[in-house]
Amino acid sequence: MSRLFYLQVVQYDLYQTKANENRVMLVTEPPPRGLIYDRNGVVLADNRPIHSLTVIPERAASLPELKERLDKLIDISDEDWRNYERKLKEYRRPYQSITLKPQLTDKEWSKVSVDLYKLDGVQVEAQLTRYYPYGEAFAHAVGYVGRITAADLERVDRMAYQGALFIGKTGVENYYESTLFGKPGISKVEVNARGRIMSEIERQNPEPGKDLHLYMDARLQQYAYDLLGDYKGSVVAIDPNNGGVLAMVSKPGFDPNLFVRGISVDNYARLRDDKRLPLFNRALRGGYPPASTIKPFMGLAGLEHGFSSWTERYYARGFYQINPDGRRYRDWKRGGHGWIDLERSIIESVDTYYYQLAHKMGITPIHNFLSKFGYGSTSILDLNGASAGLLPSNEWKKSRYKEPWYPGDSVNVGIGQGFMVATPIQIATANAALAARGHMYYPRMVDAVNDQPATFEDNDGVEHKITLKDQRNWERMVKAMEKVITDDHGTGRRLQGTEYRIAGKTGTGQVFSLQDDEEYDASNLDKRLHDHALFIGFAPAEDPKIAVFAIFENGGSSAKPADLTKALFDAYLYDDYPERYDYFEEQAR
Incomplete structure (x- = not known):
């Protein structure tokens, strides 16, 4: 009885706080990235909606079975599967989705959507991705974004970039990363003992990144x-x-645009080995x-x-x-x-x-x-x-x-x-x-x-x-x-x-x-x-x-x-x- 009194009354505040920490979790939502304009208002770096194929690991079939089912529907590269397996090992939350194929064509989207009811844990998510309308002439000045690496996370707030798809790698995109990125949204959610989200308690919407206007014509x-x-x-x-x-x-x-969602090995090798050095600024x-x-x-x-x-x-x-x-x-x-x-x-x-x-x-x-x-x-x-x-x-x-x-x-x-x-x-x-x-x-x-x-x-x-x-x-x-x-x-x-x-x-x-x-x-x-x-x-x-x-x-x-x-x-x-x-x-x- 003395021990019960001590835990329930004397230490109430301590254990109540710990219980809440186990029950309540913060989830971040990446903000829309700021746009980049030239001096006349021409958009040099835009955000465009795309559809990505994602998987919730705890609801999906085993990896071999999942691969067999999806490969019958659409073409998913070996590199995409390798990236998925790597993320599967790194992710600590099996209830959160992992991107398998970053960008679906309209035809692929249609094929997957028809059979989604057969594919437990597989879903098509609408996302914003970076797009450079004018390509190579602007690549070295405006720069580009790419997939976030472990090295990138060393120079940014890890919590803020949780769930973000890309980060500025070169050019203006890199130098003004903090300005373009904006402020992530934060949701306070209630989770069960397995860590699955049960309800949303409180939400703060993301703040879009700021737009940049260049001197460039x-x-x-x-x-x-x-x-x-x-x-x-x-x-x-x-x-x-x-x-x-x-x-x-x-x-x-x-x-x-080749770098935005992660450049393929073949495409990168082609650029790297080109004697004209297109990647050299x-x-x-x-x-x-x-x-x-x-x-x-x-x-x-x-x-x-x-x-x-x-x-x-x-x-x-x-x-x-x-x-x-x-x-x-x-x-x-x-x-x-x-x-x-x-x-x-x-x-x-x-x-x-x-x-x-x-x-x-x-x-x-x-x-x-x-x-x-x-x-x-x-x-x-x-x-x-x-x-x-x-x-x-x-x-x-x-x-x-x-x-x-x-x-x-x-x-x-x-x-x-x-x-x-x-x-x-x-x-x-x-x-x-x-x-x-x-x-x-x-x-x-x-x-x-x-x-x-x-x-x-x-x-x-x-x-x-x-x-x-x-x-x-x-x-x-x-x-x-x-x-x-x-x-x-x-x-x-x-x-x-x-x-x-x-x-x-x-x-x-x-x-x-x-x-x-x-x-x-x-x-x-x-x-x-x-x-x-x-x-x-x-x-x-x-x-x-x-x-x-x-x-x-x-x-x-x-x-x-x-x-x-x-x-x-x-x-x-x-x-x-x-x-x-x-x-x-x-x-x-």
Whole structure:
């Protein structure tokens, strides 16, 4: 009697609480994922209803019997069965359904529905799944979602993701996962001794994820992707007035819809083994020599550190030598350019001018100046996985090669070759900063979350001002880049004739080094050894609205990216795209 009194009265609160915990359980319901729109309201990542085949283990037949019955009705892959068996072992609640076939076709849905009464424990559930309407051109920028893995659960709230089907893996989908995911619903339910739900006591509905509105123009993105043709490469377009990424193309791409419900082994192997590397994000991680696109920045560096001036003239032979009997660093123009100044060196892209300038400067001033433009660092604010490239220095070479920095190393860096490596997003960022006359906005993808402007925790990292000793040098360099287009000897003169002014710079990135007595002959080289073709430009030059960097891998002539850039300028500035892109306007809200 004493023990009974102790348990029933003295310890009542304790055991009542424990009994309630055994009787009452919390069940989460995943929320609808937020949508992703372009700047004009075109849906780039949507939610679409699908029907999935699910099984409640405690009510279903044995696995061999279940498999025999279902295989007579519809085709269920071995991989789907393996995933089901794995989940069957992991799940601790046999009364909760497990997805067997993630997405049924209408025909499969009909077949299963007719025979559901014979299939104990089998049901067809309506679910929302992610869908990317425009496929591969947007895959690397928007990203994709995929099945949740054990590694994913380490970085999120496990309780919140209980029952969720997928999680952001790459691109905007990954970086803004917490924003897009929303808040799960919670139901307080009463369960019996076996853990089966008997009744719902209390319910809190899920809160949908927030919608993202990108700076990206879907038409510009698709147009740039198509203009690359059969070439591998990348195009990045930025609004120099705010850093918004208008287009970020990496080609080839892939169909992100393959990953949403779990990509098959065969499909993944096909993408993984493709020599064109469709899964590799060239815009963020592609390492290229910036080549002659670095020359406007080298020219400004020389002015800033007192190693050059606008009036000083230099006789440009067809080669440059550090020592009279030393190696000859050749100019692209074998016969040389004759007497030139800084402006003319930009217009005609004179290699020997920048060989001698870099030799005089040495690597430390070059490194310090170029780093202000984002070279050697990851500058994009809201995408993960960007490479820092390589902006070499004395310290780096000592650490990497256990060797000192040689004058010849500086000479190569002077024309954007040698050890220097940059990514398309870095070159595009530097180009946009030049277009804005030193007002550098770090690139960002998202403009607004729902109807509120996107913000970043560290606002000091959103933008900074690059100040020159003589601020007039910004305008003078832009004028020189305009003459790259307008001058009859300019390397970009093929773009003449526009109603607006273009400032630009061509570039040709060597894939391999030539010997002193060798000449570059593309016709005798394997395609993968052809030079990369690059171009940076912005327009209108006097008040830029768009800044573009384009690279054609192994494209040879810089005419290709120059023509692409002009086509993008025409389309964006005049809002005049080819008719085949009208479907984007039809999809805009």
